Amino acid sequence: MDEVKTPITELEDLLEAEVTALRSGDYEALEGFAVDKERLLRELAELEDDLDIEKTRDLQAMLERNGVLYEATMDGLRTVIERLKSVARVHSHLDTYAPGGAMQDLAPPQSSFEKRS
Numbered sequence: 001m002d003e004v005k006t007p008i009t010e011l012e013d014l015l016e017a018e019v020t021a022l023r024s025g026d027y028e029a030l031e032g033f034a035v036d037k038e039r040l041l042r043e044l045a046e047l048e049d050d051l052d053i054e055k056t057r058d059l060q061a062m063l064e065r066n067g068v069l070y071e072a073t074m075d076g077l078r079t080v081i082e083r084l085k086s087v088a089r090v091h092s093h094l095d096t097y098a099p100g101g102a103m104q105d106l107a108p109p110q111s112s113f114e115k116r117s
Helices: 007-024 027-046 053-092
Strands: 095-097 103-105
């Protein structure tokens, strides 16, 4: 017999699927989770008086865990973006150290001359 899903069990399932998507890098799936998660949290707020305290603590722990994973994912993506920028910079600039030890860019100077047709 099929189990009737409550907003709590739906949210638990969604949070587990969200963890799987975060860990596997399935960023497209994460978009859909946001809308469903918001809806389920609204439904839970309406059922506030009927909620089991232990279940709400479990949900809170799951939400916090997913928040940490989101932050780690964003940090990783920012690192990748910065690395890609530095790799792209290598192709257009040559950095070296000046005699005083400071970093010096040996790229040709950019002209401020404006061409007009």
